Amino acid sequence: MVATLTRRFGDLDIAEEAAAEAFAIAVERWRAEGVPPNPGGWLTTTAHRKAIDRIRREHKRDDKQKEAQLWFDDGPPEPPAAIDDERLRLIFTCCHPALALEARVALTLRMVGGLTMPEIARAFLVQETAMGRRITRAKAKIKAARIPYRVPSAEDLPARVSGVLAVLFLIFNEGYLATGPGTDPVRQELTAEAIRCTRLIHALMPDDGEVAGLLALMLLTEARRTARVSPRGELITLDEQDRAAWDEALIAEGHQLVRERLAAGEAPGRYQILAAINAVHTSARDVRDTDWSQIVALYDQLVRLDPSPIIALNRAIAVAELDGPEVALAAVDRLEDKLSGYHAYHATRADLLRRLGRSQESRAAYDRAIVLAGNTAQTASLTRRRDQLG
Numbered sequence: 001m002v003a004t005l006t007r008r009f010g011d012l013d014i015a016e017e018a019a020a021e022a023f024a025i026a027v028e029r030w031r032a033e034g035v036p037p038n039p040g041g042w043l044t045t046t047a048h049r050k051a052i053d054r055i056r057r058e059h060k061r062d063d064k065q066k067e068a069q070l071w072f073d074d075g076p077p078e079p080p081a082a083i084d085d086e087r088l089r090l091i092f093t094c095c096h097p098a099l100a101l102e103a104r105v106a107l108t109l110r111m112v113g114g115l116t117m118p119e120i121a122r123a124f125l126v127q128e129t130a131m132g133r134r135i136t137r138a139k140a141k142i143k144a145a146r147i148p149y150r151v152p153s154a155e156d157l158p159a160r161v162s163g164v165l166a167v168l169f170l171i172f173n174e175g176y177l178a179t180g181p182g183t184d185p186v187r188q189e190l191t192a193e194a195i196r197c198t199r200l201i202h203a204l205m206p207d208d209g210e211v212a213g214l215l216a217l218m219l220l221t222e223a224r225r226t227a228r229v230s231p232r233g234e235l236i237t238l239d240e241q242d243r244a245a246w247d248e249a250l251i252a253e254g255h256q257l258v259r260e261r262l263a264a265g266e267a268p269g270r271y272q273i274l275a276a277i278n279a280v281h282t283s284a285r286d287v288r289d290t291d292w293s294q295i296v297a298l299y300d301q302l303v304r305l306d307p308s309p310i311i312a313l314n315r316a317i318a319v320a321e322l323d324g325p326e327v328a329l330a331a332v333d334r335l336e337d338k339l340s341g342y343h344a345y346h347a348t349r350a351d352l353l354r355r356l357g358r359s360q361e362s363r364a365a366y367d368r369a370i371v372l373a374g375n376t377a378q379t380a381s382l383t384r385r386r387d388q389l390g
Contacts, residue, residue, distance in 0.1 A: 001044055002111060003086035005051055006093070007149050012111060012139045014051050022047035087112055087193070088200050089149055094138070095163035096147045103138040108167040110135055113190060115174055122374060123170050125342065157205055164201065165214050165271065168194045172218050176225075177235075177375060185229050185377030191222055209261050213272030216257035220278035223250035234384065235377040239287045251282045273302045292321040309338040317348060325355040343372035347382060359389045 001022070005015035022043045036042040094108035106124065109115045115123075121131040141147075152160050175190025198215045205211050227245040228236055258279045261272050268276070277298045284290040299315035313335055320328035329352040332345070339345035350365035366386035373379045 001040075001047055003090040004044060005047055006090055006111075007086060008048065009051050009055065010146075010149065011143060012094075012107075013143075014054055016111065018047040018051035018054065019043075021050045085151075085197075085200055088197055089151055091164055091167060091197065092151050092160060093142065093147055093149045095160060095167060096142065096145075097159055097163070098145055098147060099138050099141060099163075101163055101166065103134055103141075104163040105166050105170060106131060107135050107138040108164075109170055109174075112167070113171040113174065113193075115171070119174060123174065151204075154204075158208075161201065161205065161208065161211065165198075165210060168198050168201075169214060169217075169271070172221070176221060177378070185233070185235060185375050186225055188225070191218070191225070194218060195222060209264065209266055210269040210271045212257050212261055213269060213275045216254045216261075216275035217271055217278055219250045219257070220254035220275060220282050223247040223254065223282065229377055232380070233377055234380040235375070237381070238281065243285060246282065254282070255279055268301075270302065270306050273298055273305070277302075290321070292318055296322050309335045310342075310344075313339060313345060313348060320352060320355075325352040328352055329356065341372065343369045343374070343378065346372065350382075350385070354385070354389060362386075363389055 001019045002012075002015045005018055006012055009015060025046055026039075026043060030036075091108055091112050094111055095104040099107070102124065106120055109120045109123065110117070117128050117132055117135075120135075121128040124131060172191050172194035175187040175192075175194065177185065195215070195218050198211070198218060202208075202211050202215050223246050224238075224241060226247070227241040227243070230236055254275065258272075258275050261268065261275075277295055280291055280295050280298070295318045296315065299311070299318055302311055303315060313332065316328045316331040316335075319331060329349065332349055332352065335345060346365045346369035350362045350369055353359075353362035353365060363386055366382055366389075370379055370382045370386070373382060
């Protein structure tokens with residue numbers, strides 16, 4: 001709905017608020033009158049009317065009325081796009097290079113992914129108020145610069161795609177493990193939408209290694225979805241998952257994409273390396289068969305491209321399997337100043353300390369991770385591991 005309204009009226013705020021008004025009206029009317037035969041059509045029509053009402057209220061002077069009238073008149077049809085998809089159009093609008101990369105990502109998470117402001121702030125590890133200001137400025141710039149609502153032409157795609165991929169990756173991550181305390185631990189509607197849009201971009205750019213890499217990464221991660229949460233609602237870590245429950249078709253498709261990129265002989269980017277790491281994990285039928293030396297080598301390659309503290313933390317987890325928990329703990333402790341507010345940092349420390357027999361320190365680290373964990377499935381898993389300590 002938001003994508004359709006944005007295309008019609010050219011204003012993200014109007015689109016978002018009109019959609020919200022339509023849902024609010026539906027909550028009241030449908031209780032009394034029943035759900036209409038075509039709920040989606042009813043909502044879209046109601047939102048369209050609300051948007052027009054708002055524009056008319058805001059543009060009372062003659063010159064403003066003329067400008068507003070342009071939004072209602074049918075202009076010449078746009079040239080046909082390679083792929084005509086409303087949400088993909090909205091993604092590319094929000095990811096215009098005139099916006100700073102972080103603003104592109106945050107705005108698209110809000111407008112396309114439907115993430116709340118707290119969820120987006122957690123994804124960026126910033127305060128909610130700061131994130132709200134960032135998104136407001138991004139909307140204003142799109143309106144002021146009259147950024148078009150369309151999938152860009154083929155020659156414009158390479159300059160635009162990096163921000164789009166970053167957005168889709170974060171939407172997928174929020175679905176893969178939701179950060180909100182009151183949400184389901186896995187939000188399949190988000191992972192499915194991220195995969196769908198990435199497939200569309202792969203069709204637009206079949207030779208782009210990073211697009212193929214991100215699609216492979218999503219598929220190999222999604223393949224493990226049904227094994228990630230126990231019937232009791234507890235998150236199951238990779239080493240404890242029932243690998244027979246993994247989706248073989250998604251794994252085969254992901255592995256094929258990884259092999260195709262290796263055969264291309266080009267230097268891999270971030271998403272291609274992450275996909276390769278997941279390919280190693282999903283190749284092992286038992287966790288004991290995992291080729292940890294290959295995973296550490298891939299992380300070494302990734303750190304050179306993306307020296308972020310979270311990548312360093314994930315590398316340390318792999319190092320623990322190869323060189324032992326003491327070596328890994330030293331690497332993790334060096335990240336304290338950058339990741340002290342991140343639950344996975346404390347959970348990793350807790351697991352390493354437990355393996356070293358330092359139960360009291362491990363318990364304190366688990367306690368801190370539990371406080372910071374945003375999801376009930378994470379909290380349940382961390383609590384169980386803490387309570388298993390001697």
